Amino acid sequence: MTPILNVENLTRIHGKGCERCLEATGPEHDTNICPHCGSVVAVADASFRLHRGEVLGIMGESGSGKSSLVKMLYFDDQPTSGRATYDLDGQSHDLFSLNEAQQRRLRDTAMGMVYQNPSLGLNFDISAGGNIAERLLMSDELRYGVIREKARALLARTEVPPARMDELPRNFSGGMQQRVQIARALSTGAPLLFLDEVTTGLDLSVQARILDLIMELQEDSGVSMLVVTHDLGVVRHLTTRTIVMKYGRIIESGLTDQILEDPQAAYTQQLVSSAL
Amino acid sequence: MFPTDTMAQGHAGAEYGFAFLDEDAKRELRRTIFKAVCIPGHQVPYASREMPIARGFGTGGMQLTLALLGPRDCVKVIDQGADDSVNAANIRAFFALTCPGVSGTTLTEGASVIQTRHRIPELPLRKDQILVFQVPYPDPLVLVEPNAAMRRRMHGRADYARLWVKLYEDMVAFDEITISHRYPTRINGHYIIDPSPIPRYDVPKLHQADCLYLFGAGREKRIYAVPPHTDAIPITFADVPFTVEEFIDRTTGKRHCCRRCGATDSFLDEFPDDAGNRVFQCSDAAWCDSRLTVQEAAE
């Protein structure tokens, strides 16, 4: 079976870049800044596959390139080189060869994103329901009644009280804002979801409830997820397979249990043991 | 600030050429008009010369009209539907001064070019007529996006969801779409235009019309067009119909009628008379006058 997402040699260099950027950076050089030209190598040669219905974790410290990777796949940023294909209903989309309108369309209808910072994923000046309506409108749902019903149902599903659907998310708690973001991301029934540090900064009890919610939603819908986190708890809770990144490189990947129980790379061992 | 009588007596004839603008400027305007007609609803940028009438008073419309007028044309100018309101009178005086040979009229059916602010005439326009709108804000997306560069990209990919979200928020707050005028209207299935501050009552006249509609924004330096026989659909929800001003008398439940000609099918101006009563009168003065003429002939 073809993977839903196939990422090949994805690279992102901030700055003007030079021929030696890749060979002079990475874990073995203990830096992601090219000593020759000063450019920052955010992601280098990253390749992986995400299978249908799978939850794949991307783990690493801040600056490891894990968020940069997801930003490119969601078209928030452009790669320097590399390729990614998205298999949607049997049709393969070469993500970075699409034009801007095609990318927007794909992103609006067939991808969902939940950011760590809710202000990136939500418009705080329109109501919680309006934020969900926007996604539905982008996918050409123009019936007001249907939009209202769907928004109400999605918010109920993500445990936001329907009574608050016409309020501005600005006035919500952090956990509630994340629930609205999740509802928005789910609204078009997209088969692919990106979660970027979704529980970071929330209270522990709120974190646990949001993780449970994501688990349930995943089991209900079978949506494929890419979960970016520095938190071993999130990886353990949600993912079946995990990628470990450092200085823009993928240094280890495998089944999550295996990586947590028997990490191979020294860096992963350090990560795992420091969390215990 | 523009003493029309002193200008007429002064050097205007000697110093200024036909239709005021230099010929290069008129050529640029005509090229821009062609482009606007070819891409219905697309805001085409142009240089926009300064007119001797202030920005905001219809300089965009004036430049279009000046580029269109030839000696055989007959021009009509209206503001708020009327030919003799100050701004219309002033612009017509300017055309009379700078376009020798061009005739003027107040009859809708007699004009080849009609320049208007805020109204479309009640009488349907023919295929040999052009209606030129004065436009203060050419871009409907300015409601949701202040950055002009971003707005251009949004228009390019027909990314208008945020305009609909505005309608959604309106429905949530008021159970009504509260946009009263400048109603966003989708042209030929792609671009959404600001149809200038015409009332909603006039918006359906843009759809599949016989005439050419040209829109000129002088200060914002944009020209756009709704060509004849082109779709022009006000944006709304599938289950929330677009409505126009109704002029229903809330005491009787019937529509108000014009106090002059008795029309019950025209856009009305509402105002208090000296006794403090609210009275209603056709906004389109030429329409009202022609109805009166017919009635008098019948008596």
Next chain:
Amino acid sequence: MAYVAIRGGEEAIAGSARIMDALRAMGAGDPIELDQITRQMPLLHSRVLSEGGLYHPRLAALALKQSLGDSLEAAFFLRAYRSTKPRLGETVPHDTRAMRVTRRVSAAFKDIPGGQMLGATPDYLHRLFRFELMDEGAETFQQITRDWFGNRPAAHRPTTFPKVLDTLRDEGLLPPLEEDDTPPFDITRTPLIFPVPRSAQLATMARGETGGLLALAYSNMRGYGDVHPTVGELRVGYLPVMAPHPVTGKPVEIGEVQVTECEIVAMFEKTDEGAPVFTLGYGACFGHNEVKAIAMAVLDRAISVAAEKGSIKNPSEDPEFVLLHVDGIESMGFCTHYKMPHYVTFQSDMDRLRAARDKAEEASDVSN
């Protein structure tokens, strides 16, 4: 609803024109002469020349006279007049080192090559009324003129000067001048579609409204921005205008224009290549208008800083915000237009408000 009552707008306009004419004539003594405007109010006259964007001193004086002294309206006359004129040719690029300088100061150095020259400035005059000016006669002017020419030492000073910034550039403290033969962006023939090149930015501000430029630049100086300028050189003078000869194509002098030019030096920046250097802001306009030239230079720097850093933090750094709002003719026109009748749109507003109120009443009836 007085507007509704104005049927017969043409008569009203004609009447208004007569009042305007009467206002400037009645009890006003002799008509003011254009030379009196040019000579006795040169700074007001300068403002009109620069904001009008057309160097025609005599018409600028007529514009002030005809607009009853309103500088925005007067500049507007020049702009509208310009719309009727074809373009005959283009001058060559000018080096302001060739200026016949009447005033130059640098705040960066105590002394500068060629010397500081205070010239005509109100900067150090006490703003105390000289009440005797209330009653001046022609003989007073004659006396002042005689004294000025009588006591004037023989011309021993040069009239052209090197640029103060050349010294800094020679030392490498300023980035070297780059030759750039790109034709400048012509804002009178091309609309501003952002992003626009720096030449469009400078041209727009050069005919911008003094007060608008000042307000935005001041916001940057006060803390909504961080340009922190030093006036490297401010000069006022007359610049010979060189245009290609129609036959030979060689530049020949066709006249001169009064120009104010300001170069500000701002804090240094790290560069991609080599050592850090100071940064520059440039302002120039027709006539003698120092506040405008300085404000323009500050805004030029502010916009460039934001472009280099790739992030806009303040309104004065946003090219769209600055360039689309500093034009006096456009902003004044749009402000004025609100005085025109808007009763069709107001009718639509009332319709929507009534409908929304009906819905609100229905809703409260249901809930009661």
